[in-house]
Amino acid sequence: MDAASLLAFALAFFVFAASPGPDNMTIVARTLSHGPAFGFAYGAGTLAGILIYLALAAFGLSLIAQEMGLFMVILRYAGAAYLIYVAYRLWTVTPVIPETTREVDRRGLSTTFLTAIALNLGNPKMPLFYLALLPGFVGATFGAHDYLALASVIVLVEIVVVGGHVWIAGRARSLMRIPAVVRRVNRLAGTAIGLAGIQILWTTRTN
Numbered sequence: 001m002d003a004a005s006l007l008a009f010a011l012a013f014f015v016f017a018a019s020p021g022p023d024n025m026t027i028v029a030r031t032l033s034h035g036p037a038f039g040f041a042y043g044a045g046t047l048a049g050i051l052i053y054l055a056l057a058a059f060g061l062s063l064i065a066q067e068m069g070l071f072m073v074i075l076r077y078a079g080a081a082y083l084i085y086v087a088y089r090l091w092t093v094t095p096v097i098p099e100t101t102r103e104v105d106r107r108g109l110s111t112t113f114l115t116a117i118a119l120n121l122g123n124p125k126m127p128l129f130y131l132a133l134l135p136g137f138v139g140a141t142f143g144a145h146d147y148l149a150l151a152s153v154i155v156l157v158e159i160v161v162v163g164g165h166v167w168i169a170g171r172a173r174s175l176m177r178i179p180a181v182v183r184r185v186n187r188l189a190g191t192a193i194g195l196a197g198i199q200i201l202w203t204t205r206t207n
Helices: 003-019 022-034 036-058 062-067 069-092 106-121 124-134 143-172 180-207
Strands: none
Touching: 003 062, 022 036, 022 069, 022 106, 022 180, 036 106, 062 069, 069 106, 069 180, 124 180
């Protein structure tokens, strides 16, 4: 692929990745409630799901992914249920000042990462997005080299988008010093995550 095509793809994908939606909302909420590591974990899971779908779409396998309807629905329901559970926990947890949390729950990070992958693999809009976008950038001789070029662009864009959301949320989180403020932020984050889960349930039900 030439540089002009990659740049055009990068701009189109940036608009797609940076637009408001459940993923970005959850990245901000997880950063506010649990710290930057959890925001990056969810962002990494989102990126992994995107790269999997890119491979399916670019190599002509998007139709196979679309036919796996029941599996995709189960993934989305499971991911949405986990987000709603996290929202409940944030509403009921005892507020903790961020600086007093010394250790990162590695199991929680892995769960956050896997949840993001599941939600993205179960998103019926993902294959449609690639089927609509890729024909303008992928030629008949598309191969592994072209895939790596597109994947590199996606990784760079996601680093900017996820990093930006985590940085903004992290700056807001660093200002929290009062338990009452932490409780309000937890509940705000819980509401955002819960709404993301509800939105995913609704879109799954109506698709």
